[in-house]
Amino acid sequence: MNTAVIIASRELRDRARLFLIAAAMAVVPFGAALTVRENRQVAIATVACFLASAYTGALAVALGVSSVGRDLTEKRLSFFFAKPVSAASIWIGKAAAALLTLAGAFAIVVLPAFLVANDGWMYNWPVGGRALTIYTAIIGIVLFFGSHAASTMFRSRSALIAVDFVLLAAMLTAILAMSRPILLGGGLDLVLKMLVVISASLLVILAVAPVWQLARGRIDPRRNHAAFSTVLWSSAAVVVTVAAGYALWVISAPLSSLTHLYNVEQSPDGQWLAVSGQTANRGEYQASFLVDAATGERQRVTGVPWSSVHVSRDGKTAVWMESDELIPRTGTFRVYTRRLEPGAKQIATPLVMRLPRAAQLSDDGSRLAITTPDKIEVYEVGTGRLLGATTGIGSTTRQSIFFAGPDVVRVLEISFGAVSKMRIREFDLSRRKLTTTPERPAPRSLMVQVNLDGSRLFLRQDGVVLDTKTGNVLTTLPVKSARPFFSAMLNDGSTVVTRDSKLHHFDPNGALVAEIPIPVQHAGVVGLVGSSKVLLTSGSTYTQDWRMLIVDLSTRKVTVAVPGLRSALAWWSDPVLPQFTEDAAIAAMEGERKLVLIDARTGARRPFPS
Amino acid sequence: MNAPLPSGSQAEIRASNVTVRYGRKKAVDDVTMTVAPGSVYALLGRNGSGKSSLVRCFLGQLKPQQGHAELFGDDVWRHRTRLMERVGVVPEDPDAPPESRVKDLGWFSSKLYSRWQESAFTRRIDRFGISPAARFGELSKGQKKQVSLALALATSPEILILDDPTLGLDVVARKSLFEEVLGDMADRGITVLITTHDLAPVESIAERVGILKNGRLVLDEEVETLKNRFRRIRFTSQPMALEQANLVAATVRQWGTGTEAVISNYDDVAFARMRGEAHLPVADVAPMSLEEIFIAVAGEHPGAAS
Numbered sequence: 040m041n042t043a044v045i046i047a048s049r050e051l052r053d054r055a056r057l058f059l060i061a062a063a064m065a066v067v068p069f070g071a072a073l074t075v076r077e078n079r080q081v082a083i084a085t086v087a088c089f090l091a092s093a094y095t096g097a098l099a100v101a102l103g104v105s106s107v108g109r110d111l112t113e114k115r116l117s118f119f120f121a122k123p124v125s126a127a128s129i130w131i132g133k134a135a136a137a138l139l140t141l142a143g144a145f146a147i148v149v150l151p152a153f154l155v156a157n158d159g160w161m162y163n164w165p166v167g168g169r170a171l172t173i174y175t176a177i178i179g180i181v182l183f184f185g186s187h188a189a190s191t192m193f194r195s196r197s198a199l200i201a202v203d204f205v206l207l208a209a210m211l212t213a214i215l216a217m218s219r220p221i222l223l224g225g226g227l228d229l230v231l232k233m234l235v236v237i238s239a240s241l242l243v244i245l246a247v248a249p250v251w252q253l254a255r256g257r258i259d260p261r262r263n264h265a266a267f268s269t270v271l272w273s274s275a276a277v278v279v280t281v282a283a284g285y286a287l288w289v290i291s292a293p294l295s296s297l298t299h300l301y302n303v304e305q306s307p308d309g310q311w312l313a314v315s316g317q318t319a320n321r322g323e324y325q326a327s328f329l330v331d332a333a334t335g336e337r338q339r340v341t342g343v344p345w346s347s348v349h350v351s352r353d354g355k356t357a358v359w360m361e362s363d364e365l366i367p368r369t370g371t372f373r374v375y376t377r378r379l380e381p382g383a384k385q386i387a388t389p390l391v392m393r394l395p396r397a398a399q400l401s402d403d404g405s406r407l408a409i410t411t412p413d414k415i416e417v418y419e420v421g422t423g424r425l426l427g428a429t430t431g432i433g434s435t436t437r438q439s440i441f442f443a444g445p446d447v448v449r450v451l452e453i454s455f456g457a458v459s460k461m462r463i464r465e466f467d468l469s470r471r472k473l474t475t476t477p478e479r480p481a482p483r484s485l486m487v488q489v490n491l492d493g494s495r496l497f498l499r500q501d502g503v504v505l506d507t508k509t510g511n512v513l514t515t516l517p518v519k520s521a522r523p524f525f526s527a528m529l530n531d532g533s534t535v536v537t538r539d540s541k542l543h544h545f546d547p548n549g550a551l552v553a554e555i556p557i558p559v560q561h562a563g564v565v566g567l568v569g570s571s572k573v574l575l576t577s578g579s580t581y582t583q584d585w586r587m588l589i590v591d592l593s594t595r596k597v598t599v600a601v602p603g604l605r606s607a608l609a610w611w612s613d614p615v616l617p618q619f620t621e622d623a624a625i626a627a628m629e630g631e632r633k634l635v636l637i638d639a640r641t642g643a644r645r646p647f648p649s
Numbered sequence: 650m651n652a653p654l655p656s657g658s659q660a661e662i663r664a665s666n667v668t669v670r671y672g673r674k675k676a677v678d679d680v681t682m683t684v685a686p687g688s689v690y691a692l693l694g695r696n697g698s699g700k701s702s703l704v705r706c707f708l709g710q711l712k713p714q715q716g717h718a719e720l721f722g723d724d725v726w727r728h729r730t731r732l733m734e735r736v737g738v739v740p741e742d743p744d745a746p747p748e749s750r751v752k753d754l755g756w757f758s759s760k761l762y763s764r765w766q767e768s769a770f771t772r773r774i775d776r777f778g779i780s781p782a783a784r785f786g787e788l789s790k791g792q793k794k795q796v797s798l799a800l801a802l803a804t805s806p807e808i809l810i811l812d813d814p815t816l817g818l819d820v821v822a823r824k825s826l827f828e829e830v831l832g833d834m835a836d837r838g839i840t841v842l843i844t845t846h847d848l849a850p851v852e853s854i855a856e857r858v859g860i861l862k863n864g865r866l867v868l869d870e871e872v873e874t875l876k877n878r879f880r881r882i883r884f885t886s887q888p889m890a891l892e893q894a895n896l897v898a899a900t901v902r903q904w905g906t907g908t909e910a911v912i913s914n915y916d917d918v919a920f921a922r923m924r925g926e927a928h929l930p931v932a933d934v935a936p937m938s939l940e941e942i943f944i945a946v947a948g949e950h951p952g953a954a955s
């Protein structure tokens with residue numbers, strides 16, 4: 040017989056009392072069931088589950104603390120070491136006996152109830168029999184090995200325990216530090232998997248380290264502690280280092296690994312791009328970059344992906360938010376900015392805030408307007424100075440914010456209810472005055488768009504143009520778009536709708552100006568090029584259907600038609616449509632992952648610097 | 650179950666420059682000693698002299714900071730598991746699990762030792778009057794020692810290590826314990842290392858004795874040789890007479906004009922010369938017991954020396 044089995048058998052022979060206590064507990068659920076008139080099976084199962092898990096947990100701690108620790112402090116481990124048994128056999132035998140004791144005790148308490156009250160067990164106990172068994176087993180194992188570790192450390196009464204605490208804190212800090220950037224990149228799934236792997240590895244270390252502990256420390260509590268801690272922390276360091284390497288690999292995701300881009304913003308000339316997207320082979324982790332398409336210079340932005348990186352309308356400033364806290368407890372983020380010039384450095388502004396409900400940069404990027412649940416606030420980005428704020432906006436609404444001049448901010452509020460309503464609020468910074476338009480029915484879609492000076496608001500799904508100051512309807516288009524993004528408003532207040540293989544162009548009063556044939560049934564309007572061109576994209580699932588078009592409204596011709604591409608721009612939520620220069624290099628997707636640039640004049644594509 | 654026993658290695662116990670420290674304190678200080686195969690070695694020392702630490706080194710339970718301990722010619726720290734198959738141990742403090750029944754302890758040992766003698770174990774337990782169903786923790790200290798001895802001897806050890814086996818035992822239990830050891834030694838000629846404060850029985854069975862003092866082995870000698878060179882002398886003169894006769898005094902005590910000294914290099918010729926040259930009409934010489942020698946050597950008074 041293997042010596043570990045012999046030791047386990049010996050230990051189990053001494054544990055008869057524990058099994059007797061379990062047997063006594065097994066009777067309790069049936070006694071408890073007598074006190075209720077209905078659902079007795081449920082009562083039996085519930086009480087049995089509670090007793091079994093509680094007893095198993097308590098036993099796990101007691102056995103973890105005593106199996107080796109008590110023998111060490113009471114100087115009885117020499118009984119084993121004076122015999123021809125190895126340290127590994129002693130630990131494996133004792134650990135196996137303890138785990139068998141836990142399993143046996145759990146089974147003794149639970150089995151009678153399970154056999155008698157199977158229905159109550161299966162259908163009424165919240166976690167179900169199998170889940171309870173698995174959870175109890177995992178918790179029991181963790182408690183046993185954890186208790187052994189704690190017992191080894193505390194019983195030695197050695198100053199080494201201070202080192203243990205320091206190393207434990209260092210390990211937790213390291214795990215937190217490596218998890219944080221992944222979490223902030225939206226990789227919760229990765230962090231959870233990483234924590235599971237780290238926890239499992241640490242559990243294996245806790246289970247195996249006592250072999251070295253006993254082999255090197257033998258009967259001396261302090262040497263046991265020293266040997267255990269040496270193996271524990273050196274192994275944990277390896278695990279944490281490997282995990283840190285993995286975390287580093289995740290957060291070092293290159294620009295070329297981006298897939299499923301969800302936010303691309305460009306400067307008007309197309310030179311600078313803010314690109315955010317999910318990364319390949321890294322779960323749900325998302326990364327953001329600022330890229331100079333001309334030089335290939337790029338900057339990794341460790342911002343909050345869901346707040347995106349915003350490029351000002353003049354294309355000279357990028358703004359984003361990052362968390363300053365190791366543990367994001369307060370939920371506040373710092374605003375960072377960078378001039379979009381080669382070699383410029385990012386600047387941490389003094390501006391710290393919670394994630395706003397809506398935000399918009401002024402055209403020159405110097406001001407940031409945000410809405411909180413009940414306020415409109417306007418900040419100077421560079422200094423973080425609050426330029427103005429007002430309360431009185433609805434807290435249960437969806438909001439969209441935009442500048443209508445440097446000192447005027449307008450907020451579209453849509454409140455949901457039996458009859459959804461909308462209204463526009465105007466906050467005049469110079470006069471510190473808030474005005475509100477009368478309520479009107481909410482648009483069918485939340486996709487709205489403002490013109491260049493913010494004086495007109497286009498409800499894209501409804502084909503309605505409103506005066507943003509008064510809320511009055513200025514125009515109702517005779518042609519409705521099938522989808523909200525199949526229409527758009529140009530800077531001069533005129534509008535376009537794609538439908539039935541035509542681009543319908545209406546003047547600011549809603550009169551039809553032209554119907555321009557396009558080579559697709561309909562297309563999304565994703566940007567404006569120069570003063571008279573619109574950028575269209577079409578196609579859905581199949582890449583062979585993808586197409587990008589530029590239509591010149593003045594010549595009423597399609598000037599660029601590039602098959603196999605679709606727009607990479609974020610065009611579905613921002614009230615300000617991207618504006619490009621005539622000669623811009625516009626970002627487009629070639630397939631799911633490949634970003635390319637197309638020349639707005641010729642449609643020639645060129646590779647994106649990755 | 651057990652690794653095969655090494656063949657040809659003799660049941661020798663050896664310590665080579667063994668040093669054990671607990672923090673800054675040296676418990677064992679550069680001890681070198683050998684217990685010859687088939688002999689009985691009594692390791693003596695006052696409480697805290699380092700006996701138990703040295704025994705733990707011999708059992709592979711404590712790694713010396715310097716030097717090494719050997720059993721059967723092998724480093725016991727490295728080869729403990731294999732070597733313990735041939736070693737019986739009676740620890741200073743009975744260390745068997747208190748919940749275990751005596752018969753279960755026998756069962757446990759029977760599975761670990763290939764030369765386990767169940768009948769010898771049962772017979773001894775019966776002779777000691779201990780119930781096999783009794784739990785170890787419920788036994789008296791003497792009974793625990795007896796169970797430990799029965800367990801150790803039933804493994805048919807080639808080396809028996811007894812760490813203060815009579816500590817806390819009454820006279821009857823002490824006698825019984827030594828009788829068992831003596832009986833087994835007579836049967837098989839095992840090598841015995843015994844640490845004890847109970848010097849009288851040891852005197853009759855030990856062939857060699859070592860005395861530890863403050864961790865250092867201050868004496869390591871055949872018992873007979875030791876007893877031959879130690880004498881207690883009383884004479885009516887000043888201690889200077891001892892020096893003149895080249896007699897080394899381990900301890901010296903004066904009263905009035907008389908002197909009592911323990912001589913550690915006694916011989917009849919030197920003593921006769923001293924009597925004659927110093928004109929000592931009254932000079933008394935007496936042999937000493939091991940206990941008296943131990944007190945003279947291990948005692949705290951300044952003259953104590955080997």
